[in-house]
Amino acid sequence: MKRNESPLLDAYFVQNMHRIFDPIPVPIILVNKETEIMVINEDFAEYLGHTRDELIGKKVNLIDPNTRFPYVFKSKRPEIAYKHKFSNGHTALVHRIPVLDDDGEVLYGFGMVIFDDLKNLQEVLERNKLLEGKLSIYQEELKNIRGAKYSWDTIIGNSLVMQRVKVMASKSAKTDSNVLIMGESGTGKELFAHAIHNDSKRFDGPFVKINCAAIPKDLLESELFGYEEGAFTGAKKQGKIGKFELANGGTIFLDEIGDMPLDMQVKILRVLQEREIERIGSNKxxxxxxxxxxxxxxxxxERIRENEFREDLYYRLNVINIEVPPLRERKEDIELLSLKLMEKLSNSLGHYVSNITVEALECLKAYNWPGNIRELENIIERAINMVDNETIELFHLPQYILVKNQNIYTEIPKIQNLKEAVEEVEKTTISNCLIAVQHNKLKAAKLLGISRTSLYEKIEKYKLL
Structure with a gap:
């Protein structure tokens, strides 16, 4: 057998690779682009409960139905330290790495089990105390809690209206002025807030967010301004720092501020004017x-006219106004949004879906989207769960969208009353006949096979004079 034939059939290649892999005391596997097992060391074969001869040449999904090698090959991205549960019940941390050629096509897949028992990982962490690693983890967690996660790249949309909004928002990031972001629910207002902070000179400071509508009125003040020890019954012994103090040196994002109670609006106005706060129970x-x-x-x-929002606070906040358009006003972005959402959700759901048919896409574009991008994400996630292959088709979309867009997928003929239909044909026939005989009614009656009296009656009925 020639050396340049398939490595799966090249005994010399397999033998030498096993000589390299067998002494390594961790499970290792190499599969070809068809996910057939080419090389597997003794450690991995034993871990899977098979002999090596039983495994060589078989597709990896026949041995482990939970394998993600097919997904890694499609995404062409490695999975590092990925938690995986094997079909034999073992849970481990594994690497899966696609090996690509010069054209970016998959040649092989390399896999390795780092820890074949997650308890071992915990023991290693405790034994070596990995203080630096733990500190890094804690810092990352703190950043997730107090930092902004999104940037301009996260905000998807190439439509003219979105380009204008992005330009306005990016300009606002260069200043320290207050920003008021307006838009319907689900349009992505929070993403803009994150991106503005990350692009500002305060990017390395905290980004603290609070939903003014989600916190009960009697707790909102303590959340925003904090409290001193013993300020009220049930207060923590050591007191509590408020969101404004946490945001010092950075940005505070007040979401749903239109639902903030009036008495709290007064206190926010004072913070804007004086740049200082007082904790509950303190005069400092x-x-x-x-x-x-x-x-x-x-x-x-409208809230101002209804005496539900302070006019002076509105003008303090509304220094830079950014209006995020609803999805129905930028439908040209739906295709790009759908593709990005498919990529994001496929990764989290572990079900790779990369395509959508023209018919399904047109149906999405015809819909009015009262729930905006949040609703679109919900629809895409539902469709991914319904898909058996890699393409979202029309019938994978929910019924309420199809019903609102029936003309997209079926042409329903107009149903006409039978009597009306007969009269319409009769009127057209008589009219055409009169034109043909230059309104000679005697000739017309003969051609139509009716009496001249009947013809006169029908001419009057259909107003053909």
Missing amino acids: TIPVDCRIIAATNRNLL
Whole structure:
């Protein structure tokens, strides 16, 4: 057998690779682009409960139905330290790495089990105390809690209206002025707040967010401003620091500010004017240096007319106004959004779906999207769960979208009353006949096979004079 034939059939190649892999005391596997097992060391074969001869040449999914090698080959991205449960019940941390050629096509897949028992990992961490690694983890967790996660790249959309909004938002990032982001629920207002912070000079400071509508009125003040020890019954012994103090040196994002109670609006106005706060139970003022970004899906001018929102606070917040358009006003972005959502959700769901038919896409574009991008994400996730292959088709979409867009997938003929249909044909026939005989009614009656009296009656009935 020639050396340049398939490695799966090349005994010399397999033998030498096993000589390399067998002494390595961790499970290792090499599969070809068809996910057939080419090389597997004794450690891995034993771990899977088979002999090596039983495994060589078989597709890896026949041995382990939970394998993600097919997904890694399609995404062409490695999975490092990925938690995986094997079909034999073992749970381990594994690497899966696609090996690509010069054209970016998959040649092989390399796999390795790092820890074949997650308890071993915990023992290693405890034994070596890995203080530096733990500190890094804690810092990352703190960043997730107090930092902004999204950037301009996260905000998907090439439509003209979105380009204009992005330009306005990016300009606002260069200043320290207050920003008011307006838009319907589900349009991505929070993403803009994150991106503005990350692109500002405060990017390395905290990004603290609070939903003004989600916190009960009697708890909102303590959340925003904190409290001293013994300030009220049930207060923590050591007191509590508020969101404004946490955001010092960074940005505070007040989401759903249109639902903030009036008495709290007064206190927010004071913070904006004086740049200082007072904890509950204290008469000591604390200076705060934080930028305010607020967002709402309410019409604040209407709220002002209804005496539900303070006009002076509105003008303090509305220094830079950013209006995020609803999805129905930028339907040209739906295709790009759908593809990005498919990529994101496929990765989290472990079900790779990369295509959508023209018919399904047109149906999505015809829909009005009251729930905006949040609703689109929900629809895409549902469709991914329904798909058996890699393509979202029309019948994978929910019925309520199909019903609202029936003309997209079926042409329903107009149903006409039978009597009306007969009269319409009769009227057209008589009219055409009269034109043909130059309105000679005697000739017309003969051609139509009716009496002249009947013809006169029908001419009057259909107003053909």
